[in-house]
Amino acid sequence: MSFPEVLAAHPSLLVVCTGLLGLLVGSFLNVVIHRLPLMMERRWQQEAREMLSLDAVESAPLSLLKPASRCPACGTGIRAHQNIPVLSWLLLRGRAACCGVAISARYPAVELLTALMSAACAWRFGYGLELAGALILTWSLVALAFIDLDTQLLPDDITLPLLWGGLAFALFGGLVTLDDAVIGAIAGYLSLWLVFWAFKLVTGKEGLGYGDFKLLAALGAWLGWAALPQIILLSSLVGALTGIALIALRRQQRGAPMPFGPFLAAAGWLALMGVDALSLVSFAP
Numbered sequence: 001m002s003f004p005e006v007l008a009a010h011p012s013l014l015v016v017c018t019g020l021l022g023l024l025v026g027s028f029l030n031v032v033i034h035r036l037p038l039m040m041e042r043r044w045q046q047e048a049r050e051m052l053s054l055d056a057v058e059s060a061p062l063s064l065l066k067p068a069s070r071c072p073a074c075g076t077g078i079r080a081h082q083n084i085p086v087l088s089w090l091l092l093r094g095r096a097a098c099c100g101v102a103i104s105a106r107y108p109a110v111e112l113l114t115a116l117m118s119a120a121c122a123w124r125f126g127y128g129l130e131l132a133g134a135l136i137l138t139w140s141l142v143a144l145a146f147i148d149l150d151t152q153l154l155p156d157d158i159t160l161p162l163l164w165g166g167l168a169f170a171l172f173g174g175l176v177t178l179d180d181a182v183i184g185a186i187a188g189y190l191s192l193w194l195v196f197w198a199f200k201l202v203t204g205k206e207g208l209g210y211g212d213f214k215l216l217a218a219l220g221a222w223l224g225w226a227a228l229p230q231i232i233l234l235s236s237l238v239g240a241l242t243g244i245a246l247i248a249l250r251r252q253q254r255g256a257p258m259p260f261g262p263f264l265a266a267a268g269w270l271a272l273m274g275v276d277a278l279s280l281v282s283f284a285p
Helices: 003-009 011-051 087-091 106-125 129-151 156-171 178-203 210-223 225-248 261-272
Strands: none
Touching (some): 003 011, 225 261
16 A cells, blocks of 8 residues: 555554644745745846846845755754754754854744644645645735735745645636636635725725735635635735734834734634634524
């Protein structure tokens, strides 16, 4: 019996293996979350210099794969045994082996979160094409949520491939039919686009970013139009309550922008998992 056949025959083993895969992917997502905004900034600066007919500025190559991981404090290369997801952080007691500088707990948190969400997908969908699609969507949502938290940006480098990937996945028998995916993508984009312009016409301010439109369009492509009301209502409600709480705790200034992408991503993932998310916030008996 081949390994894929073993995984298909033993759901618990599939969950464990998928969770371990999620740990590894989570480690890579930390790189994406940190480097992709820097890569985008460099690209924008280069484009601006070209438009202004200025000479290009030479800088060290930066991609998701190069250079190899280094200590952000002293620049020392991180060895393979010092880069094991979660475990290395625990063994090093949250400090860099080279210089002793504290390492943010968010790194292992992202790895562990990705592992748990990946394992949950394996438990929900079992072995097959649906699981592959669910993992791609899950990993993309994790990266987008944390990038938006850090920068208030939802990069086209992720949202647009995610949108087209959702439509392609539906074409080959994904989570929803192709009709539902196409309608979901259109409705997802237009619903927030209309809210954006209505809010702007009334207040003169921009309440959402275009990245939010693209993310909801991508969720519509993967999950279909029927999932959109739940995603919109839950993300809006939780986002509003979070904003009120942060203002009350004086951790957010009134009127200051707050990223909406993490709430969309969380609501979208709950919809992927088949959770009736609105019941979680319902006060009905």
